[in-house]
Amino acid sequence: QITLKESGPTLVKPTQTVTLTCTFSGFSLTTTGVGVGWIRQPPGKALEWLALIYWDDDKRYSSSLASRLTVTKDTSKNQVVLTMTNMGPVDTATYYCAHRRPATKGAVFDMWGQGTTVIVSS
């Protein structure tokens, strides 16, 4: 059974850097084809993909946010960490991490965490 859980600060000040951690179980990020992605959702708005890290450490980022994002993995801890710099009020959102299946099984986000809320305010 695959589970993911996001954690991080609820409140951050403008210009600060936020670090979010996704702790998962039920799969290994050393398995060929597996990935973990980050997706956010501002209140009342649509989903926005942020980043994706693969089993081989290949990393992909949103075009508009690439300069502010860094994604890393710690396979020994079963964790993926997303760092976002220079936070602003528009970054207020629920941040989700999700398991991405290998391409042979659909290459799609099939399991999501419950999300963690980040509010950017002074």
Place this chain on the structure above:
Amino acid sequence: DIVLTQSPDSLAVSLGERATINCKSSRSVLYNSYKDNYLAWFQQKPGQPPTLLIYWASTRESGVPDRFSGSGSGTDFTLTISSLQAEDVAVYYCHQYYSTPLTFGGGTKVEIK
């Protein structure tokens, strides 16, 4: 970036009636080598994360009721709920995983008439 445009933004359907949601992609998401469309549909209920309904445009995820079906190819896709149930009230998103940056549609809110 591939832009996904969903329509309508919202719709109200009577219980037991059909609901149809459209998703148009700015570029084809058909991966010719495998004849697979890299298009998925998610359901999101209030206060919950999205759940996967359909992938490869028409493959139902395990455990998803068969009243949910996906169709289409290339740039035009449809999610159909054949007989709307009360528990289907949610926002539905299409999602392309053909290429990065990955993108989602703007969402369609489905309500009971």
